[in-house]
Amino acid sequence: QPAAEVFVSAAKQFALPDAAADPSPQQLDLARGAVRCWKEAARIYSELNQIASADEAYQAAYQELKRQPVARQQELDHLINEWALLHYNNDDYERADELFRRSVRGGPHRVSADRQ
DSSP states (O other): OHHHHHHHHHHHHHSOOTTOSSOOHHHHHHHHHHHHHHHHHHHHHHHTTOHHHHHHHHHHHHHHHHTSOGGGOTTHHHHHHHHHHHHHTTTOHHHHHHHHHHHHHSOGGGSOGGGO
16 A cells, blocks of 8 residues: 555646646646556555545546647546446446446547647
8 A cells, every 4th residue: 555655646746736727748748647656556556455545546547637638648548448447347337337438438539629
């Protein structure tokens, strides 16, 4: 668990500031690091069978990735599928189905052009 907490701390440090309406390329690059940190924290929590914490970390990774320009959201479908599998593998089929549907409906190729 301490490793997961280190990733969570780093993710919070690298995340885009809430007030960043037009983030700089450097801020966007740092935020990609935040996404990676959130994903690693989620994976560790999952291995520790701390499903609620893993879910929260995947949610944070998803939110951070959605703040990136569309061209930088290539891994969004993969992230959502990994998140859905967390729930599927822990017999939470309703949540897994919801996430799989989100992936089908809202992949990065379907996000509105105004985010580019």
